[in-house]
Amino acid sequence: xxxxxxxPPAGAAGFQPxxxxxxxxxxxxDAASAASAASAAETCYYSHDKxxxxxxxRRSDDYARVNARICADFDALGAFMDTHAATRADxxxxxxxxxxxxxxxxxxxxxxxxxxxxxxxxxxxxxCIVEGDHVGIRPEDKIRAIExxxxxxxxxxxxxxxxxxxxxxxxAHETGGxxxxxxxxxxxxxxxxxxxxxxxxxxxxxxxxxxxxxxxPQVEDKLRQLYEGNEIHYVxxxxxxxxxxxxxxPRNDPLRVAMPINKEIPAALKVKWRSxxxxxxxxxxxxxxxxxxxLAAYRGDVRKSGLDLEGxxxxxxxxxxxxIARAAGERLGLPADDALNVYGxxxxxxxxxxxxxxASVLAVELLARMETxxxxxxxxxxxxxxxxxxxxxxxxxxxxxxxxxxVEGGTHGANDVEWADIARHDAHPLTxxxxxxxxxxxxxxxxxxxxxxxxxxxxxxxKTAPDRCAREIPVxxxxxxxxxTHRRLRDRLGLELPAYAVYLQHRWPAQLDKLVGECEQQRVxxxxxxxxxxxxxxxxxxxxxxxxxxCMDLTYTDHCVGVLKHWPADAEIDRRLGRRLNVFEFAxxxxxxxxxxxxxxxxxxxxxx
Numbered sequence: 101x102x103x104x105x106x107x108p109p110a111g112a113a114g115f116q117p118x119x120x121x122x123x124x125x126x127x128x129x130d131a132a133s134a135a136s137a138a139s140a141a142e143t144c145y146y147s148h149d150k151x152x153x154x155x156x157x158r159r160s161d162d163y164a165r166v167n168a169r170i171c172a173d174f175d176a177l178g179a180f181m182d183t184h185a186a187t188r189a190d191x192x193x194x195x196x197x198x199x200x201x202x203x204x205x206x207x208x209x210x211x212x213x214x215x216x217x218x219x220x221x222x223x224x225x226x227x228c229i230v231e232g233d234h235v236g237i238r239p240e241d242k243i244r245a246i247e248x249x250x251x252x253x254x255x256x257x258x259x260x261x262x263x264x265x266x267x268x269x270x271x272a273h274e275t276g277g278x279x280x281x282x283x284x285x286x287x288x289x290x291x292x293x294x295x296x297x298x299x300x301x302x303x304x305x306x307x308x309x310x311x312x313x314x315x316x317p318q319v320e321d322k323l324r325q326l327y328e329g330n331e332i333h334y335v336x337x338x339x340x341x342x343x344x345x346x347x348x349x350p351r352n353d354p355l356r357v358a359m360p361i362n363k364e365i366p367a368a369l370k371v372k373w374r375s376x377x378x379x380x381x382x383x384x385x386x387x388x389x390x391x392x393x394x395l396a397a398y399r400g401d402v403r404k405s406g407l408d409l410e411g412x413x414x415x416x417x418x419x420x421x422x423x424i425a426r427a428a429g430e431r432l433g434l435p436a437d438d439a440l441n442v443y444g445x446x447x448x449x450x451x452x453x454x455x456x457x458x459a460s461v462l463a464v465e466l467l468a469r470m471e472t473x474x475x476x477x478x479x480x481x482x483x484x485x486x487x488x489x490x491x492x493x494x495x496x497x498x499x500x501x502x503x504x505x506x507v508e509g510g511t512h513g514a515n516d517v518e519w520a521d522i523a524r525h526d527a528h529p530l531t532x533x534x535x536x537x538x539x540x541x542x543x544x545x546x547x548x549x550x551x552x553x554x555x556x557x558x559x560x561x562x563k564t565a566p567d568r569c570a571r572e573i574p575v576x577x578x579x580x581x582x583x584x585t586h587r588r589l590r591d592r593l594g595l596e597l598p599a600y601a602v603y604l605q606h607r608w609p610a611q612l613d614k615l616v617g618e619c620e621q622q623r624v625x626x627x628x629x630x631x632x633x634x635x636x637x638x639x640x641x642x643x644x645x646x647x648x649x650x651c652m653d654l655t656y657t658d659h660c661v662g663v664l665k666h667w668p669a670d671a672e673i674d675r676r677l678g679r680r681l682n683v684f685e686f687a688x689x690x691x692x693x694x695x696x697x698x699x700x701x702x703x704x705x706x707x708x709x
Contacts, residue, residue, distance in 0.1 A: 277433025
């Protein structure tokens with residue numbers, strides 16, 4: 101694929117170019133030793149250059165050595181489960197036994213070469229890391245990895261090698277300190293985005309094929325099953341094509357599987373996906389993901405210690421909570437003498453404490469640490485002060501990309517704040533109520549409406565209840581030009597397409613036009629629109645007519661009739677449909693619609709709004 105040139109300009113917020121260099125990926129000591137242990141025995145794993153055909157390998161002594169090593173690695177992983185997760189150990193051992201039975205049969209067919217080669221080597225690397233005692237990996241992390249491995253080697257024959265490699269790679273990142281954790285979150289984010297885009301593309305193409313060829317349900321289901329069974333290989337192929345420009349280690353999946361619909365993802369679309377993934381890999385997003393995970397683990401550790409998540413504070417409590425924070429920092433790869441700031445995890449108020457449920461303050465600290473590692477550029481920007489009440493504390497709004505927080509007492513000085521100075525300020529999570537107070541204060545000073553920074557608004561949308569977002573975010577806060585904020589709000593509201601279109605119609609009409617354009621581009625037909633309409637909870641909401649008409653133009657006549665008989669009459673709908681049907685067909689349609697509406701008066705709207 102052609103190189104990208106859309107890295108953030110110097111001084112702008114974003115990752116430094118080194119983040120998108122595969123050569124900069126961390127090689128942690130434990131992972132290196134595990135790889136060395138596997139490499140030391142590498143000569144016995146299957147290699148065509150060394151062994152020739154697989155049949156020759158099967159007759160060699162190396163074949164028995166690899167089988168013995170596989171069994172020993174399974175025994176080591178099973179023993180770890182016996183000690184740390186006894187209730188789930190039986191399931192893991194059953195999966196291992198199933199794999200070994202498949203290995204002795206013809207289940208893997210020609211894939212057997214990869215399993216006895218890179219697959220068995222990845223398994224050994226994973227077992228070495230699990231058996232190690234690196235402080236950066238919690239037992240819970242190892243348990244999850246073992247369970248992923250156990251399920252990944254039995255679900256899909258063609259994906260066994262890729263699943264083994266993925267588990268070994270994730271475990272290696274866990275041992276690589278803070279930098280390794282950052283790379284793990286990055287790789288997980290990229291894999292998820294590739295999977296989502298590939299799945300949506302396939303479903304869209306399958307829908308088109310169904311309409312064009314009138315596929316029977318059994319054939320459609322078979323094509324979908326073929327796709328799902330090989331999805332990991334489609335994702336791996338995309339991963340390898342984008343690896344250089346996104347700073348990823350290639351997966352080198354040897355299996356090249358054609359899409360079951362006899363059509364491949366266009367090159368231009370893959371370039372577009374790569375650009376969108378690059379834009380989505382923001383420091384604020386990575387830091388928040390890591391902070392959420394760390395805070396969740398910290399809350400679990402506090403509970404395990406016998407403490408409540410909030411309560412009375414005594415003299416020794418703060419030190420005890422700081423000790424738990426130190427352990428959380430060590431799991432992030434921080435040395436014991438450079439612990440996480442406990443105030444990012446716990447809020448102290450005079451005689452009480454409360455373990456936070458908002459990870460944004462911790463994310464700020466992680467961003468500062470990323471800057472120290474030389475991974476990010478740009479600084480937090482001051483966007484104005486406010487006070488909840490006259491004479492009350494003064495807060496300053498700070499924003500970095502899609503992360504925002506408030507600082508008590510004001511930061512003063514320049515508009516942007518050095519990361520090195522962040523720890524000196526008393527940071528607090530930002531809420532929707534804070535943004536409203538901020539907007540009122542700025543408007544009072546300027547005598548004009550004050551629109552919050554869109555990054556701050558997106559941050560607040562992500563953690564505000566959907567019903568509050570729908571009711572309390574002023575229309576003027578989101579402009580028609582800021583598509584990123586509109587997408588974030590749509591994701592948060594979780595509305596089906598018809599309800600979301602109505603929501604836009606009453607607030608941002610221009611956005612409804614853009615939504616209709618997106619639906620036309622994605623070939624959303626009436627059947628898909630009606631499916632979303634039926635999935636709506638509560639009171640049924642009819643989609644706007646302009647959306648119905650756009651979808652109608654993309655729908656075959658029979659399917660139009662099948663959907664429109666459930667909705668009220670409209671002159672333009674009837675005019676367009678009447679041109680597709682003969683007189684008798686159109687008369688029959690109108691009678692069918694009339695009967696349906698009459699029999700569903702209480703559940704179906706009888707007229708368009």
